[in-house]
Amino acid sequence: MMTRVQMVDQIFVIAKHSLLAHVPAMWQPLCSAVLSVVPVMIVFPLLFAITTILERKGLARQQNRFGPNRVGPCGILQPIADGVKSLTKEDIVPRSADQMVHLLAPLLLVTAAFLGYAVLPIGRNMVITDMNGGVLFFFAISSLVELAVFMAGWSSRSKYSLFGAMRAIAQMISYEVPLVLAAIVVIMAAGTLSTVSIVNLQASYTGIFPHWFVFTPWGFTGFALFMIAATAESNRSPFDLPEGESEIIAGYYIEYSGFKFALFFLGEYLGMMATSAMAITLFLGGWSAPFSFLTWIPSYVWFFAKLVALICGFIWIRGTLPRLRMDQLMNFSWKFILPMTLLNIIAAGVWRFMPGGPLRWLVCSALIAGPFIVLGRATSWQGKGVAVRKYRYAE
Amino acid sequence: MLGEGILKGLAVTAKNFFGSYVSKQRLTTLQYPEERLPQIEATRDFPFLVYDGTDAEQGLRCVSCHICEKECPPKCILIEKSTDKKPDAVGKMQFYPARFDIDISVCMSCQICVEVCPFDAIKMDVVYDLSSHDRFGGLMLDKQKLSKSNEYYRQIHPTEAAAVDAALAEERAKVAAKAKAAAEAAAARAAAAAQASGGGA
Numbered sequence: 098m099m100t101r102v103q104m105v106d107q108i109f110v111i112a113k114h115s116l117l118a119h120v121p122a123m124w125q126p127l128c129s130a131v132l133s134v135v136p137v138m139i140v141f142p143l144l145f146a147i148t149t150i151l152e153r154k155g156l157a158r159q160q161n162r163f164g165p166n167r168v169g170p171c172g173i174l175q176p177i178a179d180g181v182k183s184l185t186k187e188d189i190v191p192r193s194a195d196q197m198v199h200l201l202a203p204l205l206l207v208t209a210a211f212l213g214y215a216v217l218p219i220g221r222n223m224v225i226t227d228m229n230g231g232v233l234f235f236f237a238i239s240s241l242v243e244l245a246v247f248m249a250g251w252s253s254r255s256k257y258s259l260f261g262a263m264r265a266i267a268q269m270i271s272y273e274v275p276l277v278l279a280a281i282v283v284i285m286a287a288g289t290l291s292t293v294s295i296v297n298l299q300a301s302y303t304g305i306f307p308h309w310f311v312f313t314p315w316g317f318t319g320f321a322l323f324m325i326a327a328t329a330e331s332n333r334s335p336f337d338l339p340e341g342e343s344e345i346i347a348g349y350y351i352e353y354s355g356f357k358f359a360l361f362f363l364g365e366y367l368g369m370m371a372t373s374a375m376a377i378t379l380f381l382g383g384w385s386a387p388f389s390f391l392t393w394i395p396s397y398v399w400f401f402a403k404l405v406a407l408i409c410g411f412i413w414i415r416g417t418l419p420r421l422r423m424d425q426l427m428n429f430s431w432k433f434i435l436p437m438t439l440l441n442i443i444a445a446g447v448w449r450f451m452p453g454g455p456l457r458w459l460v461c462s463a464l465i466a467g468p469f470i471v472l473g474r475a476t477s478w479q480g481k482g483v484a485v486r487k488y489r490y491a492e
Numbered sequence: 493m494l495g496e497g498i499l500k501g502l503a504v505t506a507k508n509f510f511g512s513y514v515s516k517q518r519l520t521t522l523q524y525p526e527e528r529l530p531q532i533e534a535t536r537d538f539p540f541l542v543y544d545g546t547d548a549e550q551g552l553r554c555v556s557c558h559i560c561e562k563e564c565p566p567k568c569i570l571i572e573k574s575t576d577k578k579p580d581a582v583g584k585m586q587f588y589p590a591r592f593d594i595d596i597s598v599c600m601s602c603q604i605c606v607e608v609c610p611f612d613a614i615k616m617d618v619v620y621d622l623s624s625h626d627r628f629g630g631l632m633l634d635k636q637k638l639s640k641s642n643e644y645y646r647q648i649h650p651t652e653a654a655a656v657d658a659a660l661a662e663e664r665a666k667v668a669a670k671a672k673a674a675a676e677a678a679a680a681r682a683a684a685a686a687q688a689s690g691g692g693a
Contacts (some may be wrong), residue, residue: 159505161518416509417501473494 106395109136110222133225137214144404145366146176151405152412159416183359191254191352198252202245203353203360209241210367216292217374220384220397224293231292232284235375236277239330242368243269246339249361250349261348264423265339268329271430272336276326276372278438282319282445283310283379296383305389309382314461315445320380322438324410327376329430331369333411335418338426373407374400433476440468533649536616538596539605541638544581548639553613555586560605560614568598569605581611582663583671594638596622597631612656618648 099107113132120128150165150173157164165172190199216231218224228234243266250262287295299309310316329336332348340348350361377383381403384396421429444464451457512518522529543551556573572591580586605614617640624630646653 155509158509158512161508161512161520163519163521163523413502413505413509417505418498470493476494 102393106221108395109220109397130225137219137225138211141211141214141367141370142363144370144401145363146180148366148370148408149179149362150175151408152415155409155412156416159413180359184356186355186358188355188357189352193254194352195252195254198248199352200357202249202252203350203357203364205248206242206245206364207360207367209238209245210364210371212238212241213368213371214374217371217378218293218296218383219374219400220395223384223397227291227293230290232280232290232295232375232379235292235371236273236280239368239371240269240273242330242364243273245364246349249353253349253352255352257345257347257351258349260345261339261351264345265332265349267423268332268336268339268426271427272326272329272434275322275430275434275438276330278435278442279319279323279326280375280379281438282315282441285442285445285449286310286316292378292383296378296385299382300385302389307382307385307387307389309380309385309387311380311382313448314458314465315441315448316380318437318441318444318465320376322434322441323376323380324407325434327369327372328411328414329426330372331365333369334415335421336426337420338423343420369411370404370408373404373411376407377403428476433472436472437465437469441465531618533651535618535648536603537601537620538599538617538622538633539594539603539614539638540617540640541592541635542613542615542642542645543639544642546641548636548641550578551581551642552588552635552639553581553611554589554592555580555611555613556589556592557610559608559610563604563608565602565604566598566600568595569593570595581613581660582667584667589635592635592638594633595631596633597627612660615645615649615652 104111113129116132117125117129153175154164154172165175168174168178190196213235215225216228216235218227246265246269247262250258250260250265253259283295284290287298289295289298299307301308306312311320332339338344338348340350345351350358353361377400384400386392386394386396386399444461447464448457448461451460508518542553544553545551556571558571558573561569561571570591570593571589574588574590576587577585578588580588601616603616606616622631642653642657646657
């Protein structure tokens with residue numbers, strides 16, 4: 098028999114099963130799929146709406162501004178106004194654009210962004226499909242975004258969108274490699290590609306502390322590298338060259354307007370949330386509570402709390418860092434992130450075969466921290482006779 | 493070490509983020525329709541016509557001399573002279589404007605009309621949010637809309653208005669003295685004439 102805490106935790110699962118009981122057996126697989134998919138397709142776009150207002154307010158406050166504060170109390174209804182605006186705007190397609198591809202690009206982007214959620218466990222027993230190759234499926238699907246971006250940039254027949262698309266392809270392919278390599282350490286440690294099993298492994302406790310992978314030297318490094326690569330992958334500041342507001346206006350989706358533009362926006366944020374959710378699944382223990390005495394709070398609450406926290410992190414980073422240059426972006430990826438992920442894999446391997454204890458911590462930390470300092474020196478301009486550039490008219 | 497600068501930057505934005513909720517001084521934005529910046533005394537936007545007393549028709553200082561109309565660089569003033577006369581601010585009989593229009597969509601707020609007016613009849617207003625849905629009619633101000641009382645003028649430009657009032661009072665006193673002298677002279681002349689005619693009789 099279930100306790101009350103378990104009841105609250107499993108309320109959605111129970112609701113789904115009790116609804117399914119009323120359906121003839123022949124239709125049950127289909128209804129089960131629909132009942133799993135529809136909530137995800139409602140909740141995450143809603144979270145997207147909340148994220149937009151959170152981002153606009155947060156960025157504004159970081160720049161000592163008010164941010165949107167006219168629609169509703171404190172401006173919280175701004176997303177509704179934005180939605181109405183983008184829905185009622187005229188949909189303009191350039192005459193020389195490839196009409197079909199131009200239409201398909203935003204649809205593909207959103208579809209690809211949504212598909213990733215199929216394998217993300219958003220609570221205990223709450224996952225659309227428990228694939229045994231879940232992580233692989235996720236990365237395969239998330240690389241579809243590149244195709245959509247290039248379709249959009251190419252079909253628009255505008256030099257700005259082509260620039261944006263080219264930059265996006267160069268950037269996304271460069272950062273896809275470290276993204277996957279940073280995730281590999283978890284697969285090595287867990288010995289499985291199933292997201293559900295990875296979370297289950299982390300949802301146990303020693304004393305009050307959980308077994309999250311982020312609390313190991315390789316896990317922490319992996320998490321940091323994964324988040325950097327995820328920022329680049331979702332084209333967010335400081336890696337927002339493909340969109341570069343001040344350079345190429347909106348990059349690959351410059352020729353889109355009205356609802357298609359909103360779809361790009363949606364796809365982008367869904368992608369960001371999906372990679373954040375993947376980071377949570379791989380490193381931050383998915384839906385598990387951070388302390389054993391907090392397990393009475395439902396698992397889905399923890400998942401969304403972590404997700405919102407990571408989104409706030411993204412907003413914070415966006416409010417802080419300026420955009421990188423293309424060569425800096427490439428150097429950072431190939432000369433720093435990639436070697437670090439490879440070293441991290443070695444560290445994870447060493448961790449796996451050393452007996453537990455302080456020595457293991459020391460060796461693994463040294464394996465990561467040493468190269469970090471060396472690589473940091475090597476890739477930095479400091480001490481290479483490069484002076485800080487003086488701007489004659491900026492003083 | 494690599495990443496130090498990023499951490500420092502993150503600290504700065506975090507300080508801004510929380511600071512903007514704590515100290516109002518950080519938020520430099522002015523919530524415009526509700527809040528307004530205090531204006532300096534010499535603020536000027538568009539011209540208006542000053543009238544003395546309470547009746548805008550009777551007290552209007554303008555004597556329809558057309559100087560401002562001729563001097564206006566963008567030619568936004570239109571004046572039509574009246575056929576009859578009425579006493580002006582100092583008491584002389586003068587023409588008055590039957591029609592006085594300023595198109596503020598054309599006006600460039602140069603204040604030249606104010607500089608050239610010999611009667612202190614046209615002055616600069618401080619109202620700046622005069623937007624209108626009617627592009628042509630809404631921004632064409634006629635005599636009724638332009639006429640504002642001397643009290644209003646004193647309120648918006650106290651120093652300037654005090655000087656104008658003093659000058660006008662002096663002028664009025666001069667005119668009154670002249671009139672008195674003229675009246676006395678006339679009376680004296682009348683008396684003398686009466687005496688002369690009396691003596692003659």
